[in-house]
Amino acid sequence: MADSTSRDDRESRARATALRHALDIEDRKKLQARIADLVVEAFDLPSKPDADPARPQPSDATLFKECLGLFQAADLDDLIYERNVDNRCGYALCPRPNQKLAHNGQKIWNRKGGKDFALIDKAEMEKWCSKSCRDRTMFVRAQLGTEPAWLREVQAVEVRLLEEFSPESLSDSFHALSLSKGTGEGLAGRLQALALERGEPHVAGNQEPVAIVENSSEYTPKPPQLEEQQDSVEGHHPRKVRFSKP
Template structure:
């Protein structure tokens, strides 16, 4: 046997031994023995990794939704596509604002006002700040009124805003997106549907009869002769009886320049005295009782004289 053959066999045997030794070492390294503490640590790290991935996906989803809302605002800045708007504009407008919050809708209004357009996306007019000027903005009753061209657009915009969901779009289920509709005036303008049956004028008499039936009136009650008459009566103005001042004999101490004040409809006058009563008073005054002194008699005489004069 040659030297080269012996050397070759030796080399092959050495190579096989080395391969077997290396394989055993690899098998020993691939199956390490872990302690309970190491297993608990690995499980905790796995949970932390899953939690971090969940939050990362949630943040990424929120960023995607916010980017989509921002893109919708940019799209609505160019609305409407025609003046007046079309039904296609209405459909796109309602679909783009479904994911909006009320705050997102306010951002759209502000961006359109800055761009020199009415805050309502379906209106192509300029806002009041452009037509009146910024110096006249204080004349408007509310701050939001300066973002629109008219009160009608303000009302229509608020009608859409009240339908939006307060919950952020990235926290909603797909079924929670509201179904947004525009104002009735815009729906009628966008539809432009003509009635299939032409309306004809209804005779006034038939209309009156229908109204009478709804009220429950009878046919006889609708006769014009029972409602009004054609007789014209001329009214003449009659002079009122002039009042004259009372006589001097009737006038009393309560008279004011010859006129007696009234209490209601009754004139307050003192009772009249007959001539016999007046004479008796004068006689009684002329002949006072002897029991009275002169001073008392004079006072009574003055009193009766005043009464007789009245």
């Protein structure tokens, strides 16, 4: 009877495990299908043929960022490829055609001299209509999730467009990171506790600048004098070794 019960428990656990894996695979397939649909939706952007990629429509920008939230770099590459096949710029919010370079080689000159001279892939340059759209694409690409969406704790990643960043917003971000009064007091307390662990009785705060005093002296050091001895070799005195006669 006990063996029968144990066998039933093992079979029940095996069925539960198989069901859980089947549900995970089904969720993964649904998410992959959703990502494929988002590639198609981003392919049709922008909504207007005269749209400005520097000032996209709010609805277009929202849809594009929703797509990017689930994308990996490979998904964005698929979108760029599909748009290039349709002779359009790889940046989804740009309605212009991608550029076609007349050069027949695989490498082209970046039209810079000196240390900035470089040969770049022609196919890479032909993915976009201009360097501006290339920079916009590289900016959002750097924010994409590195793991598949089904492996992330939070599936969608918040992605921002290049035009959403301005010098004022960057300044506000750095200002928010600056140490406030309360943060400074907390930091001073942690430094004091660390000093006590090292055996130091007190650590002065950095409320005032540290005074730097330069000590002067009239003493002039003299160079060392080499001893003039016959048995020294560049200041080294070899040991005297006596050899016994055979």
